[in-house]
Amino acid sequence: MNIPFLDLITPHRELEEELVDIFRRCLRTASFVGGEQVQGFEQEFAQFCETKYCVAVNSGTDALRFALIAAGIGPGDEVITVPNTFIATTEAISQTGASIAFVDIDEKTYNMDPNRLEDYLKKRFKVRGSRLEANTKHATRNSGLSFKTNASHLAPNGSFSRKSQVASGKGSELTYSINSSNPMNSRNPRNKPQPRAVLPVHLYGQPADMDSILEIANKYGLIVIEDACQAHGALYYSSKDERWKKAGSMGLAAAFSFYPGKNLGACGEGGAVTTNDETIAQKIRMLRDHGQAKKYYHDFEGYNGRLDAIQCGFLRIKLKHLSDWNEKRRHNASLYTQLLNTAAPQHSSTATPQHCSTVITPYVPSWAKPVFHLYIIRTQKRDELQKYLSENGINTALHYPIPLHLQNAYKNSSLVNGNYPITEKVSQEILSLPMFPGLTSEQIEFVSSKIKEFYSSFSLEP
Numbered sequence: 001m002n003i004p005f006l007d008l009i010t011p012h013r014e015l016e017e018e019l020v021d022i023f024r025r026c027l028r029t030a031s032f033v034g035g036e037q038v039q040g041f042e043q044e045f046a047q048f049c050e051t052k053y054c055v056a057v058n059s060g061t062d063a064l065r066f067a068l069i070a071a072g073i074g075p076g077d078e079v080i081t082v083p084n085t086f087i088a089t090t091e092a093i094s095q096t097g098a099s100i101a102f103v104d105i106d107e108k109t110y111n112m113d114p115n116r117l118e119d120y121l122k123k124r125f126k127v128r129g130s131r132l133e134a135n136t137k138h139a140t141r142n143s144g145l146s147f148k149t150n151a152s153h154l155a156p157n158g159s160f161s162r163k164s165q166v167a168s169g170k171g172s173e174l175t176y177s178i179n180s181s182n183p184m185n186s187r188n189p190r191n192k193p194q195p196r197a198v199l200p201v202h203l204y205g206q207p208a209d210m211d212s213i214l215e216i217a218n219k220y221g222l223i224v225i226e227d228a229c230q231a232h233g234a235l236y237y238s239s240k241d242e243r244w245k246k247a248g249s250m251g252l253a254a255a256f257s258f259y260p261g262k263n264l265g266a267c268g269e270g271g272a273v274t275t276n277d278e279t280i281a282q283k284i285r286m287l288r289d290h291g292q293a294k295k296y297y298h299d300f301e302g303y304n305g306r307l308d309a310i311q312c313g314f315l316r317i318k319l320k321h322l323s324d325w326n327e328k329r330r331h332n333a334s335l336y337t338q339l340l341n342t343a344a345p346q347h348s349s350t351a352t353p354q355h356c357s358t359v360i361t362p363y364v365p366s367w368a369k370p371v372f373h374l375y376i377i378r379t380q381k382r383d384e385l386q387k388y389l390s391e392n393g394i395n396t397a398l399h400y401p402i403p404l405h406l407q408n409a410y411k412n413s414s415l416v417n418g419n420y421p422i423t424e425k426v427s428q429e430i431l432s433l434p435m436f437p438g439l440t441s442e443q444i445e446f447v448s449s450k451i452k453e454f455y456s457s458f459s460l461e462p
């Protein structure tokens with residue numbers, strides 16, 4: 001049996017008539033940029049994410065970059081994220097001119113560990129009376145914790161600044177100044193970047209622990225931008241607000257990717273920012289369109305970052321199926337987990353790696369309803385297992401094989417192996433199994449049985 005990692009052909013065949021009809025309508029009305037399809041998609045996706053606004057842009061990377069810029073992030077600022085993510089997360093930070101700081105992940109959820117975030121911020125701020133002040137001693141230079149790349153030339157020629165910083169997305173007001181120095185710099189004469197934002201990633205479709213992250217960010221006066229590029233429709237139970245919330249609705253703004261393989265994928269590139277903040281939404285509408293709100297009246301230099309009408313039309317068709325597709329992914333995940341746990345009796349989802357003689361299946365905290373963009377298992381025999389599955393026609397992948405701080409792109413930072421031990425260890429052990437809505441029970445059973453077979457034969461070896 002040959003099992004693809006991802007099946008992008010079947011869903012498009014099933015929706016072919018509707019997709020072709022959208023293409024034909026756009027073609028016959030020459031609707032290519034802006035217009036009804038774009039506005040319709042933005043309204044529908046905002047509704048899906050339970051936010052007031054959605055601004056469609058041409059990739060998840062642009063969505064992240066625009067969200068950061070619109071939130072006032074730029075040179076002199078530091079944005080805190082995780083090393084266990086796709087490089088677009090950190091590219092977006094660097095491209096605003098800000099510095100990247102990493103905190104390690106939680107070993108069970110693979111997402112930002114709020115305790116480590118707090119530990120990091122405690123080092124970066126000192127308490128003076130009732131006030132928190134930046135602790136410059138722990139800023140970039142030689143700290144091995146925060147670094148700046150040379151990508152800031154990509155940032156626009158100026159920056160937004162916020163009159164009030166809040167992590168909840170309420171009450172912000174942005175001003176934009178050309179070539180202005182960031183307000184944080186004037187408080188920081190030695191020009192060391194200061195923490196200004198937290199960028200948690202809802203990796204693999206599993207929401208990060210947002211109540212804790214938002215509370216910590218609020219305490220230190222930082223904004224929160226969510227990287228929801230893998231988490232369309234994922235739910236987080238906020239104990240604070242006593243309700244389930246959608247990924248992308250909890251920070252000041254959030255970024256989504258519609259890369260074809262995502263849970264909601266375009267037939268090409270695409271992305272969006274969701275937010276409840278009207279000012280941020282308006283800035284992003286301008287950033288994606290050369291800094292103009294009115295044609296040929298440019299308030300600042302922006303980008304060509306619009307999402308085209310045909311893609312928005314395609315996404316509207318697919319959005320109608322997203323909840324059903326997510327449910328199917330959840331069903332597939334629970335079947336895998338059930339079968340793999342029987343296949344590997346020594347295993348427990350809450351086991352620490354020391355107990356990991358076979359396979360660790362995804363841990364789902366009580367406050368999370370993930371959408372399983374990826375189904376990740378962890379095993380100490382990862383490479384051998386991947387080879388064995390491949391020999392049996394099963395395609396798997398690694399997300400991600402090299403932690404970001406060890407990538408060549410960041411070799412000039414002072415970060416080394418050992419800085420983020422959980423991410424480093426996990427990167428050696430994770431394996432992404434085939435996962436898509438149309439994956440059948442037979443296919444899941446086959447994959448699980450091959451994993452079981454691998455371990456039983458392996459354990460016979462001396």
Ligand SMILES: Cc1ncc(COP(=O)(O)O)c(C=O)c1O
Nearest residue numbers: 059060061086088089229257259
């Ligand atoms: C976590 C994460 N962030 C950002 C992105 C960037 O999205 P895009 O490829 O649409 O630019 C991706 C895409 O894979 C992603 O997985």
